[in-house]
Amino acid sequence: MHDTAPLDAILLVSFGGPEHADEVVPFLENVTRGKGIPKERLVEVGEHYFGFGGRSPINDANRALMAGIQADLAENGVDLPVYWGNRNWDPYLRETLEQMVADGHREIACFVTSAYSSYSGCRQYREDLFEASEGLDVRLHRLRHYFNHPGFVEPVTDAVRAALDAAPDGTRLVFVTHSIPDTMNEASGGPGAFAYERQHREVARLVSDAVGHAEHDLVYCSRSGPPQVPWLEPDVNDHLEKLSAQGVTSVAVVPIGFISDHMEVVYDLDTEASATAAELGLTYVRVGTPDTADAFIAMVRDLVLERAAALRGEDPDRATLGDMPPWADHCAADCCLNARSTRTALA
Numbered sequence: 310m311h312d313t314a315p316l317d318a319i320l321l322v323s324f325g326g327p328e329h330a331d332e333v334v335p336f337l338e339n340v341t342r343g344k345g346i347p348k349e350r351l352v353e354v355g356e357h358y359f360g361f362g363g364r365s366p367i368n369d370a371n372r373a374l375m376a377g378i379q380a381d382l383a384e385n386g387v388d389l390p391v392y393w394g395n396r397n398w399d400p401y402l403r404e405t406l407e408q409m410v411a412d413g414h415r416e417i418a419c420f421v422t423s424a425y426s427s428y429s430g431c432r433q434y435r436e437d438l439f440e441a442s443e444g445l446d447v448r449l450h451r452l453r454h455y456f457n458h459p460g461f462v463e464p465v466t467d468a469v470r471a472a473l474d475a476a477p478d479g480t481r482l483v484f485v486t487h488s489i490p491d492t493m494n495e496a497s498g499g500p501g502a503f504a505y506e507r508q509h510r511e512v513a514r515l516v517s518d519a520v521g522h523a524e525h526d527l528v529y530c531s532r533s534g535p536p537q538v539p540w541l542e543p544d545v546n547d548h549l550e551k552l553s554a555q556g557v558t559s560v561a562v563v564p565i566g567f568i569s570d571h572m573e574v575v576y577d578l579d580t581e582a583s584a585t586a587a588e589l590g591l592t593y594v595r596v597g598t599p600d601t602a603d604a605f606i607a608m609v610r611d612l613v614l615e616r617a618a619a620l621r622g623e624d625p626d627r628a629t630l631g632d633m634p635p636w637a638d639h640c641a642a643d644c645c646l647n648a649r650s651t652r653t654a655l656a
């Protein structure tokens with residue numbers, strides 16, 4: 310048995326998504342409250358969900374991930390229960406934390422299904438965790454960002470290698486992540502740190518290097534917000550047009566911004582970008598996400614044991630690949646700040 314003290318449970322923390330058509334609008338209201346998202350954009354995103362019968366893929370992906378983590382912990386002698394809670398849909402973080410407290414848990418490792426820094430992927434989760442734990446006798450330990458952990462990079466590398474093996478010579482590697490406002494990118498990891506973009510560039514570079522495919526691009530999907538606010542570009546569809554005009558005839562699209570096939574992947578890439586590629590006559594392959602890859606699931610165990618050791622005052626090995634350091638266990642007060650939010654965040 311591994312020493313997991315002082316931790317006594319694991320919480321899988323995710324975004325949440327609707328599972329029925331009548332849940333789509335209330336879900337979108339939860340996500341966008343106070344965010345100034347134009348009505349037309351909400352109608353459009355609602356249609357993406359309705360196109361899949363109102364069922365987001367994210368909850369089933371999290372159920373599978375949770376089952377995988379539980380099996381991996383049991384096989385490897387880590388005796389910690391795993392719970393699941395979301396920011397924006399049932400099961401909500403608050404209900405899950407109340408259950409965890411009722412079950413006697415006090416020192417909880419939080420694994421967030423977002424690998425990178427940004428207000429959306431880091432601080433907003435910490436704000437919601439802080440709020441969900443108010444008045445409860447618990448300590449929450451958000452596990453570090455894992456974009457450069459081998460358990461994240463290696464499954465992506467394996468999937469890219471498999472895709473390239475089956476694709477024509479000269480296939481262009483196009484890494485894709487969620488666009489965010491330029492100001493959110495700048496504030497990610499701290500004022501002026503641009504961590505979101507730097508972290509993604511590092512992952513794209515590591516994977517490209519590993520498959521011996523130096524030429525690659527990092528592009529963005531799922532832009533939202535009012536048109537006058539600048540978000541990260543280029544958009545994946547615009548980029549495919551540009552590549553096609555340059556004479557590229559085959560692309561492998563790699564969604565590194567998502568740990569599993571979220572709505573952005575099954576709609577913005579598999580539906581929309583693949584249609585753009587078809588119109589352009591581009592051969593298109595969409596590379597798989599880490600999802601329930603063995604190495605990805607084992608990474609969760611590694612991060613939990615690493616944090617437990619750090620909490621005991623030890624100096625654990627912190628697995629990483631590449632040139633960036635292991636991300637810090639604790640975020641600084643100004644990490645991933647959003648000028649529009651005055652909420653308190655978990656450190």
Ligand SMILES: CC1=C(CCC(=O)O)c2cc3nc(cc4[nH]c(cc5[nH]c(cc1n2)c(C)c5CCC(=O)O)c(CCC(=O)O)c4C)C(CCC(=O)O)=C3C
Pocket residue numbers: 324325326327337340341344346350351354365366367422423424427429430487488489490531532533534566570571572573
């Ligand atoms: C960086 C980032 C991640 C990755 C980190 C992470 O994984 O958390 C992410 C994940 C997700 N985003 C998701 C869904 C949505 N995001 C929205 C809106 C927004 N996302 C933003 C950024 C991100 N989002 C931003 C800056 C906005 C604008 C509003 C705001 O400033 O907050 C909207 C509103 C409509 C719209 O504006 O498009 C929806 C419905 C789902 C669920 C998918 C499913 O159902 O499978 C997931 C996993």
Ligand SMILES: [Fe+2]
Pocket residue numbers: 487
């Ligand atoms: Fe989003």
